[in-house]
Ligand SMILES: Nc1ncnc2c1ncn2[C@@H]1O[C@H](COP(=O)(O)OP(=O)(O)OP(=O)(O)O)[C@@H](O)[C@H]1O
């Protein structure tokens with residue numbers, strides 16, 4: 001692999017779930033367009049944040065990349081190798097290098113297995129025997145994630161939520177992965193615990209050089225964790241940029257609306273952002289709006305937005321690598337969006 005090849009390269013990635021209906025013969029009567037043509041890369045050791053409202057396709061994207069789901073279309077390359085439709089055997093060497101951490105630390109750990117068995121699970125499945133044995137490695141991993149190695153024989157219910165998520169992190173690290181897809185890894189945890197787990201993941205990313213696709217609902221969590229951020233809306237990436245470009249110069253109206261809800265996004269020396277009120281609900285991914293999918297909630301939508309889907313490109317004024325899918329990108333000037341308040345967002 002040359003140094004310019006991204007670790008993960010995704011192009012045109014699409015997942016349409018068929019909807020079955022009809023009687024007596026069940027036929028496909030439509031599709032949920034959960035993910036619809038994503039293009040993005042993750043470089044070695046970097047963290048890409050993937051952000052968007054509930055139902056926009058974040059988990060589906062994570063499950064496609066880890067190949068828990070079969071893509072409908074598009075291409076996934078890992079270290080330059082096409083793994084889009086790789087079978088079990090072809091995937092085996094890659095499986096250990098791409099791991100997933102799930103949102104719910106309660107549901108993702110087998111309650112009948114000891115912590116030792118859970119963390120050693122991936123080593124067993126992949127028939128990996130580290131020097132010194134699996135138990136020694138598990139104890140090391142417990143230490144790395146800040147748990148007591150002596151708790152090797154305890155069961156998940158004996159741990160708190162934050163500790164259980166640490167167990168999930170230890171399990172993901174067992175095979176020395178190069179990429180971890182973390183699907184809302186802290187949103188099920190108490191706010192007071194969230195920062196601790198984010199810090200642990202940050203340590204893992206920096207010290208072990210592991211790349212992350214970090215999935216989150218809002219822009220607050222990824223701000224401290226991801227060097228680059230992609231914003232999704234209804235199955236599409238609407239904006240992607242280096243973190244600072246995105247937070248300081250959001251060009252897509254949806255990014256701007258999301259950012260207006262993040263209190264800490266406002267630097268001390270700049271006036272507080274006005275909180276933008278989006279009208280209506282997210283449309284159904286079964287029958288998304290024509291043209292720009294955001295147009296039913298956008299305060300700037302025109303006929304062009306209804307007829308032409310805006311491509312994800314480096315619009316005028318964007319730095320290299322900052323791509324925006326909008327016909328009328330935002331500028332720094334005051335927005336005409338309906339605002340909730342001019343007060344600093346509490
Ligand atoms: N197995 C499935 N069959 C049919 N539809 C599905 C399936 N999995 C997900 N979907 C639909 O695909 C869309 C995207 O779901 P997904 O779980 O990827 O969203 P998400 O962004 O992770 O949301 P959340 O923030 O709530 O976790 C939703 O409309 C969801 O209902």
Ligand code: SF4
Nearest residue numbers: 292295298305326327
């Ligand atoms: S393309 Fe049109 S509808 Fe879509 S975000 Fe831009 S201005 Fe709004």
Ligand SMILES: [Mg+2]
Nearest residue numbers: 058059060183
């Ligand atoms: Mg999800």
